[in-house]
Amino acid sequence: MRKLKELVIERALLISSLITIAVTIGIILVLSIEAINFFSEVSIIDFFTDTEWTPLFTDKHFGILALLSGTLLTSFIAIAFAVPVGLSISIYLSEYAPKSFRRTIKPLLELLAAVPTVVYGFFALMVVTPFLQSIFPEISSFNSLSAGIVMGIMIIPYISSLSEDALHAVPDSLREAAYGMGSTKLQNAFKVMVPAASSGIVVSIILAISRAIGETMIVAIAAGQQPRFTFDPTVPVETITAYIVQVSLGDVQHGSLEYKTIFAAGITLFIFTFLLNTLSYRIRKKFQEKYE
Amino acid sequence: MIKKKKKQDSIIDSSLKRKYKLQAKNVKVWYGDFLAIKGVSMDIKPNKITAFIGPSGCGKSTFLRLFNRMNDYVDSFRMEGEINIDGDNIYDKDINVELLRKQVGMVFQKPNPFPKSIYENVAYGLKIQGIKDKKFLQERVEESLKQVGLWNEVEDDLNKSALALSGGQQQRLCIARTLAVEPSIILMDEPTSALDPISTAKIEDLIYQLKEKYTIVIVTHNMQQASRISDSTAFFYMGDLIEYDKTNKLFTNPEKEQTENYITGRFG
Amino acid sequence: MNNIRKNRIKDQAFKYWGIACTLLGLVLLAIFIGNILIDGIMRIDWDFIVNLPSRKAERSGIYTALMGSIWVLLLTTLIALPVGIAAAIYLEEYNKKNKLSTILEVNISNLAGVPSVIYGLLGLEVFVRIMEMGSSVLAGSFTLALLILPIVIVSTREALKAVPKSVRDASFAMGASKWQTVYHQLLPASFGGILTGVILALSRAVGETAPLIVIGALAYVPFAPSSAMDEFSVLPIQIFNWITRPQHGFVENAAAAIIILLLITFVMNGIAVYFRNKWQKKFK
Incomplete structure (x- = not known):
């Protein structure tokens, strides 16, 4: 009886963990089936070479590059902002800051990642864009610069926290050795600690990029809904994620070509983030082995 | 007794106190490719204290943990040979490991009370057997705590966290927890190595008293302790049983040179 | 020099x-x-909380969205909690190191990085259409439950990992079975840690907008949901809707609703941090 009970419980627990695999299979199936339907109507070559994306107009174009450029542009701005700031924070906190300061500031910084993204969108549109416009009047009300910067603020803790953990994991003996040689904190940080923690830092940056690429509400609110193949940060653009939201807000018939476009866009997004996540997982595994 | 088919002659029935013999037959243990026990056979006498001594890494703890199958949780663990308790090979397929462990209690190196109240700690073994009778539980808890001499110290604090006790008290609590399910055999893996001398003395007294009712096997790195409390002593070295004899004999007149070197402090 | x-x-x-x-x-x-x-x-006043949405900004309230958020939060918890904790127990306590465990581990780490809007597409196809739930509270809750599942699993595993091995040893040595050890010792001992992770996961769920928009949650719902199969809105969608309206009155509404949403998020985070600190002391 008891053996049976144990067995039933173990099976139930196993099934629960297998649900996570079902979710992945579900995502891949849903995205690819609808995407295959899409590509039976739209040439895959056009999809990757056309620079216009106008599925909702009468003159339909399906060039994902127009959405991809918006995604990459906003992500690039976010990363360009968050990496130097986030890394400086992590080095400061792990090498300079008093312990008590570190303990109070870390949860506060993590609060930045806890703020709902729709709230950040409001911030970008209502505060940052008007501020940018007061300096550069030619910036339009929807632009990738403002969305990118705010997204950068949001992902600061992703970089600072994970990098700080990586720096923290470097054995103290290495730190002591560097100080023993008479190096300053700065020299120690950049010549010894950062190289030693490099894989962890790289992982944090990759995860931040992946987060930026998948971010939806900030760009949907502040970057605009005009797909265009451009790298000009002052004009309205549209990201893959924002397009999916835009279509979802409208009244799109299931089975229509418009309906399928969001899955084609979705699978492009999924592949990008999947590659980044896998890469970061690989590096992290390798990194763990190094110190164990 | 431990086998499933004999399950009905209950675990709680203390009238059934038989003399339990432990026996190892040509036991080999591997961790992965590493041969940790290199073919050991020995008989352990009932209602006596048997001590395992030897330098760290000699396999004495591994060997001890064979008797309640605690090595089963080590991923790379593999064994050959037989461990018999009263004639039953405890590594047989039809052995119920949970019942075995009720028969063969264990006390660990570091006191490891559950992060629960003192009462819950002692009652745990009975509760997981499905015993719900509050009065019976209460009695067993009191009895067990009295056996280890902890009752007077904690009588009014039974609902306080066990983690608040001192190290020595925690270890006595762990012994009480083991006694509560009325095992016949108690395995002790360096039970005093984390304790101060006064607590150690208390535990040693306790172990000495317990031998009337229980068969006790104790691993220790402390040779004085082995000579103070044990009836027989086994000396292990690099996975081999080098010498096994009456404690008196082994410490005063060892047969093997390795034993003599070890007990006179020339290595280990 | x-x-x-x-x-x-x-x-x-x-x-x-x-x-x-x-x-x-x-x-x-x-x-x-x-x-x-x-x-x-x-x-923000009482009317703002209890009023139904309206075309006039000054008469609009967040009642339906707030109720929608509460409904979704409760159902998401009911779905994600048992599955997530069970999966974590399996991975941490039952699973031997083998091929399956590696696959599960890589998979969960990947799921944690899938953009939320993709979960929306999954929910739209599977829950809304194939399982015919429509754009209901239930469909939204299932979608968010899948979204937070990796977070619940990872944090529960961390909490279980923090319980010293000696507790498991002691329990097994007392003759406890695996499940008895999990149920009587490990779950109570890691309760604080699990709670922290779950609250953080839920605070993430309460702020999610995109996946719910994708499954068709509405910006305008005349009534608060009264069953799991009703249409619904949530606070973030209500905020998004107000932000995108040009009239100035709605900007004020959006700001006011944001205050409420931030209050909920920060309180949840605060509770989580409180439990974490309290629990971390336990084993030290």
């Missing part, structure tokens, strides 16, 4: 740069919250 002085100056300069960076994010957050408070605090 000169060189050493230069190095020391650089060292000091970096220190101040580091402090500036650390404070930058927080200062921006403070400016932003200040801004929102100025815009929205005057708008």
